Amino acid sequence: MSIKSICCIGAGYVGGPTMAVIAKKCPQIKVTVVDINEKRIAAWNDPDVDNIPVYEPGLGEIVADARDKNLFFSTDVDRAIDEAEMIFISVNTPTKTYGEGKGQAADLKWIELCARQIAKVAKGDKIVVEKSTLPVRTASTLKDILTHTGNGLNFQILSNPEFLAEGTAVEDLLDPDRVLIGGEQSPEGEKAIQALVDIYAQWVSRDKILTTNVWSSELSKLTANAYLAQRVSSINALSELCEHTEADINEVARAIGADSRIGPKFLKASVGFGGSCFQKDILNLVYISRSYGLNEVADYWEQVIIMNDHQKRRFAKKIIRTLYNTVSGKKITFLGWAFKKDTNDTRESAAIYVADHLLNEQSSLSVYDPKVTEEQVFTDLDYLDTRSPEENRKALKVIKDPYKACENSHAVAILTEWDEFKDYDWQRIYDSMLKPAHIFDGRNLLDKEALRKIGFQVHAIGTAD
Numbered sequence: 156m157s158i159k160s161i162c163c164i165g166a167g168y169v170g171g172p173t174m175a176v177i178a179k180k181c182p183q184i185k186v187t188v189v190d191i192n193e194k195r196i197a198a199w200n201d202p203d204v205d206n207i208p209v210y211e212p213g214l215g216e217i218v219a220d221a222r223d224k225n226l227f228f229s230t231d232v233d234r235a236i237d238e239a240e241m242i243f244i245s246v247n248t249p250t251k252t253y254g255e256g257k258g259q260a261a262d263l264k265w266i267e268l269c270a271r272q273i274a275k276v277a278k279g280d281k282i283v284v285e286k287s288t289l290p291v292r293t294a295s296t297l298k299d300i301l302t303h304t305g306n307g308l309n310f311q312i313l314s315n316p317e318f319l320a321e322g323t324a325v326e327d328l329l330d331p332d333r334v335l336i337g338g339e340q341s342p343e344g345e346k347a348i349q350a351l352v353d354i355y356a357q358w359v360s361r362d363k364i365l366t367t368n369v370w371s372s373e374l375s376k377l378t379a380n381a382y383l384a385q386r387v388s389s390i391n392a393l394s395e396l397c398e399h400t401e402a403d404i405n406e407v408a409r410a411i412g413a414d415s416r417i418g419p420k421f422l423k424a425s426v427g428f429g430g431s432c433f434q435k436d437i438l439n440l441v442y443i444s445r446s447y448g449l450n451e452v453a454d455y456w457e458q459v460i461i462m463n464d465h466q467k468r469r470f471a472k473k474i475i476r477t478l479y480n481t482v483s484g485k486k487i488t489f490l491g492w493a494f495k496k497d498t499n500d501t502r503e504s505a506a507i508y509v510a511d512h513l514l515n516e517q518s519s520l521s522v523y524d525p526k527v528t529e530e531q532v533f534t535d536l537d538y539l540d541t542r543s544p545e546e547n548r549k550a551l552k553v554i555k556d557p558y559k560a561c562e563n564s565h566a567v568a569i570l571t572e573w574d575e576f577k578d579y580d581w582q583r584i585y586d587s588m589l590k591p592a593h594i595f596d597g598r599n600l601l602d603k604e605a606l607r608k609i610g611f612q613v614h615a616i617g618t619a620d
């Protein structure tokens with residue numbers, strides 16, 4: 156079966172870029188991305204592609220190329236569902252903030268709503284593809300809802316987890332390490348799997364397209380993220396040891412990464428991992444393990460999160476300790492707010508938690524990030540509900556010019572590894588700061604020796620400074 160029409164529910168970080176690339180690579184398929192958020196859809200349709208809601212290098216060009224040819228963004232969810240032979244579900248699945256599983260399990264409210272809507276609207280058989288990260292066995296929930304509330308139609312559920320990383324989403328989609336497709340082990344299931352394989356095969360070589368049963372596919376997504384996060388927590392655990400032993404974490408990372416079995420990637424010590432996936436997926440893994448009574452398995456993975464929380468807290472505490480045990484009334488400048496470079500996404504960014512800790516100590520903060528808006532910074536802080544919105548706006552200022560942001564501050568802290576920070580005129584920044592001028596490099600980004608020559612006191616993650 157060759158698919159002619161696709162609908163994607165959810166025009167977010169996953170749905171938007173993924174569908175743009177499918178549309179570009181498969182000009183014969185009509186791709187419609189729908190969302191209930193009108194503002195978001197309007198932004199995807201903005202004639203100026205600089206205003207699309209997701210910032211990803213290369214994405215604007217692809218959207219400009221395919222939009223209104225075979226790529227459409229719309230709020231008419233029912234119509235898009237009705238027209239499509241294949242429906243991707245790409246809605247948010249945040250960690251539950253209430254009830255059973257609060258703080259750990261994924262909230263599947265939006266997924267369920269999608270399934271009910273598909274069941275209500277569909278007039279013909281559909282292939283439904285899970286794209287959002289989901290707990291293992293969600294496919295059976297989907298199948299249940301679709302078959303019991305649908306009009307006696309045949310729904311095939313596929314799991315096709317997304318492995319794109321933000322900032323390199325387009326690259327990852329165009330040239331993925333692998334594409335994973337899980338489906339039912341039945342003739343109809345095989346047919347549905349093949350239909351999706353044929354789409355990806357238009358630009359991905361067949362040996363990189365892995366097919367499995369649905370449960371393996373769902374679990375692989377959680378596991379891949381858990382493994383990656385575990386590497387970051389492992390190197391971060393060692394970074395603390397380095398700070399006490401005069402070993403240098405960068406040298407240790409280089410030495411262990413040279414072992415081809417370990418490999419050099421994902422060994423960068425940092426102020427802590429962030430992003431929408433790592434924490435959520437591990438919490439999910441922990442929750443599922445515990446629900447099967449597998450407490451040792453759950454504790455093992457939970458430690459990755461415990462270590463990450465410790466790293467963020469440790470960074471804030473180090474700033475306070477170094478500034479003579481008080482930051483009250485002192486101005487500290489954050490360079491970076493996004494959870495990593497080349498994205499405007501701030502979900503679970505370490506910066507939020509470090510800022511919260513310092514604000515609790517009555518520090519005054521000034522924040523500069525090349526891509527994150529002032530509105531977003533305050534949304535993140537207000538969400539924590541530690542202080543009133545007025546208090547947050549009084550204690551923290553978002554400044555659009557990095558040099559102005561650093562003026563008269565006691566310390567500069569690097570929270571995101573934006574390349575542009577390396578090229579700043581650090582002498583000028585030093586001259587404008589209060590002395591002694593401190594730099595807390597939470598990303599091991601800057602040239603420590605050059606900064607020390609200027610006169611800075613440099614404190615980097617994982618070195619005994």
Ligand code: UDX
Binds near residue numbers: 318320387432
């Ligand atoms: C991740 C996975 O990489 C991707 O495959 C999955 O689909 C979604 O989750 P993403 O969250 O976009 O992607 O970012 P990633 O590049 O993995 O980084 C996650 C966090 O770990 C960032 O805060 C990053 O700064 C941090 N990190 C990463 C480190 O601190 N050190 C490293 O060596 C690597």
Ligand code: ADP
Binds near residue numbers: 168169
């Ligand atoms: P992700 O990072 O997983 O892509 P986002 O939060 O960026 O998550 O995007 C998810 C999108 O899904 C949001 O824009 C949200 O408005 C949309 N969404 C959630 N539920 C529905 C629904 N029932 N119908 C249409 N869109 C939905």
